[in-house]
């Protein structure tokens with residue numbers, strides 16, 4: 001067993017790796033290096049933290065005492081600039097070498113900034129860090145006109161928070177029904193419709209460019225929209241158009257990087273002393289590169305798997321992918337791969353306060369998504385993991401207890 005493990009990155013993936021290592025009995029030196037102020041959680045950045053109802057201390061991943069108790073040497077505000085596996089070390093930006101027998105890369109990613117002309121303006125924001133959220137919150141005063149570009153998870157949540165803060169919000173996306181692949185077209189359409197009902201103007205268009213004007217920023221839209229949107233002036237713009245995995249140090253160390261740091265199912269990279277977890281990791285399974293997951297729980301599970309690999313124990317079994325999103329006071333959860341479903345059934349109705357959609361294939365649940373009904377998704381996850389045979393009729397009937405269907 002290695003004596004010195006260095007984890008690069010203090011997001012949920014890095015902190016979970018540290019916790020799982022100690023829980024699994026790792027007794028060696030454990031160092032967590034993070035470029036930020038201290039390890040905090042990101043999902044609140046588009047929700048309560050952006051709204052100002054949670055502060056930075058409340059979104060800490062762990063209290064300081066936890067690092068002391070777990071004997072994790074936490075190096076905040078410190079950046080790893082290079083991997084030196086041949087020297088058994090990582091190099092810090094000041095040139096210092098930190099001894100490391102094994103390294104776990106948990107470097108996350110940065111907000112994507114597509115090369116849209118004028119996007120360098122101070123009025124154009126992204127949302128990945130607490131500082132980004134602080135800066136954006138300042139721009140979201142009541143009555144501010146805000147353009148959110150991208151209606152995926154982060155854009156939709158930030159738009160919802162902005163409207164809650166009293167802003168006038170326009171949400172633009174060239175995709176007609178965002179999230180359709182993840183939760184199914186019908187539910188995605190319903191969810192997108194919530195924006196309109198909350199007073200947000202949704203535009204089916206991309207953005208071509210920005211120009212700073214006195215007192216605002218003008219956005220020009222691509223002509224893909226129907227009808228084509230006229231240029232408009234906003235107080236602020238948020239680009240919520242995705243994430244770019246942070247792979248530089250992996251790449252310069254010669255590790256295999258293809259749209260992410262390539263790992264096997266044990267989180268091992270192409271170098272045996274280096275593992276990768278969380279948003280930047282991309283799993284290769286049976287010779288096929290899977291898409292990056294970019295969700296909170298997946299990052300946490302990666303940490304548990306990496307710890308098992310380092311400890312030489314059996315990794316926890318893989319479970320169906322899961323994520324949640326909150327918008328307009330509705331809580332959405334999704335599990336599995338809805339795009340692979342050949343049939344969807346609604347349990348309840350879209351008018352109910354809570355309902356769920358199940359995706360079926362060959363008589364088995366392959367995915368589910370719920371609105372304010374997390375228990376339905378929890379049951380669906382068990383059905384997927386246990387490959388339980390189910391019929392559409394009982395699934396769709398809210399009077400049938402889902403637990404009774406778990407027996408198959």
Ligand SMILES: Cc1cc2nc3c(=O)[nH]c(=O)nc-3n(C[C@H](O)[C@H](O)[C@H](O)COP(=O)(O)OP(=O)(O)OC[C@H]3O[C@@H](n4cnc5c(N)ncnc54)[C@H](O)[C@@H]3O)c2cc1C
Nearest residue numbers: 009011012013035042043079080107108278279294295296
């Ligand atoms: C605004 C927002 C809202 C979200 N909402 C949801 C949600 O509702 N549901 C959901 O499932 N997921 C959500 N996510 C996604 C989820 O938060 C991410 O999948 C998760 O944070 C990934 O964790 P990570 O540890 O891989 O990376 P990160 O959280 O990005 O952490 C990486 C850390 O590594 C540090 N680092 C990078 N390079 C270096 C280096 N060279 N040296 C030292 N430190 C370094 C960074 O400073 C950072 O602290 C959201 C993400 C964002 C940004």
